[in-house]
Amino acid sequence: MTISIAHLGPPGTYTEQAAVFYVNWLAKNMGIEAILCPYPSIAQSLQAVAVGDTQLAVVPVENSLEGSVTMTMDTLWQLDELQIQFALVMPIVHTLISCATSLDSIKTVYSHPQALAQCQGWLQQFLPNVQVIPNNSTTEALQKLEQDWTIAAIASTRAAQLYNLPILASGINDYPENCTRFWVVSQPKTKAVEDISSTGASHTSLAFSVPANVPGALLKPLQVFAQLGINLSRIESRPTKRSLGEYLFFIDVESNATSAEMLSALADLKKYIEVLKIFGSYNILPITALEL
Amino acid sequence: MTISIAHLGPPGTYTEQAAVFYVNWLAKNMGIEAILCPYPSIAQSLQAVAVGDTQLAVVPVENSLEGSVTMTMDTLWQLDELQIQFALVMPIVHTLISCATSLDSIKTVYSHPQALAQCQGWLQQFLPNVQVIPNNSTTEALQKLEQDWTIAAIASTRAAQLYNLPILASGINDYPENCTRFWVVSQPKTKAVEDISSTGASHTSLAFSVPANVPGALLKPLQVFAQLGINLSRIESRPTKRSLGEYLFFIDVESNATSAEMLSALADLKKYIEVLKIFGSYNILPITALEL
Structure with missing residues (x-):
């Protein structure tokens, strides 16, 4: 079985480097062969998976210095149905x-x-x-x-x-601790992906919109997680694109979406939010400098 | 009296357009003459004020479609002492x-x-x-x-x-409701600025870092504001640049920093955070399409 992986091209980008690592990891740990398909933008890489041109995409999510890759977040929210299979964390040396x-x-x-x-x-x-x-x-x-x-x-x-x-x-980056986090995403029910997706996934990513102009609108969703002892590893706001001052919130939590506490949190959460999108549960594969 | 205003140049940028509006507003409402000083980047505009080359800078903060202008937030945090005098909200027509x-x-x-x-x-x-x-x-x-x-x-x-x-x-922008918010910033104690800064300011902007890897670290600061009935109009995270997963939070609140409830909130807040920077209280000047 050979699977195809979309990424921001041309060859030599950091995203391609992360994708090459993942191809090697698949071969070594799963005996799965994969080919890389470069695309001119992050949005087009994700769209390739959404329309079935490729089975996976590797996209950058966040850098430790420059923060979120907003194109990835906005496109994931828009495309709706893509699921995260893995996170890769890669050191960046410019x-x-x-x-x-x-x-x-x-x-x-x-x-x-x-x-x-x-x-x-x-x-x-x-x-x-x-x-x-x-x-x-x-x-x-x-x-x-x-x-x-x-x-x-x-x-x-x-x-x-x-x-x-x-x-x-x-090594000309201003801070030596420069890392970028990538996500490996797929359609929800790809057979090839089910075989390789992680069991006992440690993290879940989700996003939601809140009712406009309600005081404490973000506080209540955050309280849901805190009261159940679920730690958030990241929270990021993005504009809804409807009007200035209306936001979506992207949250990463340190829990599996199928755990008892998360099922309870997700049920509670629905009382306080408008639209909820769950981008899946996954494990993190750290990449060491030696593996690059 | 003539004051100087730094902005992202060259002439014709949207930031220059906002700065021109502000120059006209100063002339009409305060009888103050101002000249514009274009700089090649947002960071250099803010540095110009910090070192005293200009008295004010107009910088973009946030667009209703594309979100935060991270360069503005990162530079304000870094320069430390600059204060916001006004917010301008301008419709963007491409x-x-x-x-x-x-x-x-x-x-x-x-x-x-x-x-x-x-x-x-x-x-x-x-x-x-x-x-x-x-x-x-x-x-x-x-x-x-x-x-x-x-x-x-x-x-x-x-x-x-x-x-x-x-x-x-x-009018080729994808969404008609496209607005950008700008801040007018100065050094804390510029005499010219004291004369023109707003009384009864409606908003306050601040940023803080939280202790690393503490569950609910963001929840407690948010609870401080909610318990005192202070509405947050925006929350944004930025990386601390120390390591992946450590964040600063930038918050805009609908209250004056000298109000009783805000003094109480700021005292409480200090229990839960590491470093707090208050970028000042200010009013919002909306710009209509007719004024451009």
């Missing part, structure tokens, strides 16, 4: 890739806005006068580097290797 | 600006990532095959349009007028 012989000759630096933001201190210190240009992915600018030695790109070591380009500086 | 004679000849669309995100449905429907390229501001690409008739930019009607460029399509 490198400066360029054909320049020294930092002095660099005039322009390209990368994805999140990567640029994660290296802004380093850029201010070592390249204070360069022009910084955002791209759709960390790898988009790599093909320009050989033609123009005055430009550089911020991407992964893997990207430099894949494109056979020189690394000018390594 | 236009497609191009020298092309029809949509068919457009191959590339440039804009700020938030503007591109706010028009993604329209782009998918009317320009499904164009390349979409993010820029540092909505106006960055405008100077290229006259040379290359195959490119278009998404920006404001004001930007098209300022640069004397044709509008190909108007």
Whole structure:
């Protein structure tokens, strides 16, 4: 059996790196073969799963420096029916890739806005006068580097290797503890996925809207979890897109959706919210630097 | 007296539009003259006020479709001492600006990532095959349009007028109720600012960090406000940048920081949090489409 996995491309993005890790993990632990399918955006990766073009997608959810990847959250809420199978947590080490012989000759630096933001201190210190240009992915600018030695790109070591380009500086992220969390998502009832999905899942992700302009509207849902001793590992608000000041809340809880306390919490929760979407229960696979 | 106002430039950005509104408001209501100082980033606009290069800055905080402007929140937390004097809420109407004679000849669309995100449905429907390229501001690409008739930019009607460029399509945002909230910030004790800051301010913004990995860590601060009948109009989490899963919380409350209930809430709050930063109390100035 071969399964297909959508991800933000082209090859060499951090999302592809996480997807490659997952492909290896599937082969080693499940004897399952998987192929990667690059898409130009996160939204298109998720849509590929929703319409059945691929069986899985690997998408970034949150970075320890730059916070939530809002495109992932907004698309999951919109597509409605996708389920999270696994979370992957991957260390992020940025490198400066360029054909320049020294930092002095660099005039322009390209990368994805999140990567640029994660290296802004380093850029201010070592390249204070360069022009910084955002791209759709960390790898988009790599093909320009050989033609123009005055430009550089911020991407992964893997990207430099894949494109056979020189690394000018390594580990240029402002904080060494830089991690990104990814989700592996599928349609709810894919046979291939049932075989590989985790048993005894430790985390559940869900999102809900609350009645507009009611004082304490968020407090009551949070109390439901606290009273049942369920810990929240993350809470994030997103606009409903209806009007300024109306929000959806995305919550990760440290419990399985089928546990007794969660069943009770979910039943209670329905009294205080408008729309509830449960994105599934899953385990976390940490990726060590050695495995990359 | 003339005061100086930093904003994300160049002229023609939505932030400049909000700043121009505020300049007119100051002249009309306070008899105060103000000049605008464009900066290449939001962070640099805020730093200009922090080091005293300008007396005020106008910065975007939140859009009704795309959510928080994380750069504003992260910089305010980092700079520590800046105070909010006013909130401005401005309707956003995006236009497609191009020298092309029809949509068919457009191959590339440039804009700020938030503007591109706010028009993604329209782009998918009317320009499904164009390349979409993010820029540092909505106006960055405008100077290229006259040379290359195959490119278009998404920006404001004001930007098209300022640069004397044709509008190909108007009101192309996916949701008509598209608004952005801006903050006018200053140093805490600027004499010019004391004269113009609002009396009887209706809202207060603050941020705090909570002890790591304590169940219900966010619940207790929220209960403090709920028990005193103080309504929260917004809650937003941001990573502490220390490690994945540790957050700061940014909260807007519908109360003045000097009111009896808020003084009581702030005293209580200190029991449950690590670091508290109060960004000040302020009133909201709504901007109508007619005033733009």
